[in-house]
Amino acid sequence: MLTLSLDIIWTFVNLIVLFLILKKFLFAPVQKVINEREALINGQMAEAKAKEEEANEKLLAAKRTVDEAAEEAKRKAQYILDMAAEKEKQYIKAAKDESAKILEESRIKAQQDKEKLLADTREEMISIALMAAKKAVGSSIDSKKEQALFDDLVKKVGEA
Numbered sequence: 211m212l213t214l215s216l217d218i219i220w221t222f223v224n225l226i227v228l229f230l231i232l233k234k235f236l237f238a239p240v241q242k243v244i245n246e247r248e249a250l251i252n253g254q255m256a257e258a259k260a261k262e263e264e265a266n267e268k269l270l271a272a273k274r275t276v277d278e279a280a281e282e283a284k285r286k287a288q289y290i291l292d293m294a295a296e297k298e299k300q301y302i303k304a305a306k307d308e309s310a311k312i313l314e315e316s317r318i319k320a321q322q323d324k325e326k327l328l329a330d331t332r333e334e335m336i337s338i339a340l341m342a343a344k345k346a347v348g349s350s351i352d353s354k355k356e357q358a359l360f361d362d363l364v365k366k367v368g369e370a
Contacts (some may be wrong), residue, residue, distance in 0.1 A: 336364065 332364070
């Protein structure tokens with residue numbers, strides 16, 4: 211049969227007491243540290259997720275800003291090109307106007323020079339004709355006849 215000895219009972223009692231002491235002083239604090247550590251890790255994970263989402267939002271905002279800046283730069287470049295084309299048209303128009311003005315002034319000057327040359331030539335021809343007439347007729351022409359001949363010659367030269 212089975213007999214319980216006192217040593218076995220004391221061993222069980224010691225084991226139970228040792229278990230209770232270990233549970234109270236060792237397992238409970240260790241479990242508390244484990245729970246605290248788990249909460250800390252969970253908190254850090256949540257914080258990391260939040261920071262990752264914030265970083266993603268900032269990245270999207272930065273991409274939008276870059277896209278907006280590129281679009282703005284494109285608009286400004288097109289505006290500058292349009293303004294340059296307009297300036298070019300203005301300069302070309304001004305140059306054409308200036309060249310037309312210079313050409314007209316040159317035409318007027320040429321016409322004036324032509325008229326002056328014709329007037330000088332007429333006077334020279336009249337003078338030569340009078341000299342020839344004086345020689346042909348002699349010096350017996352008086353000033354009235356000379357004036358009449360002169361006027362007649364001017365009319366004929368003017369018709370030519």
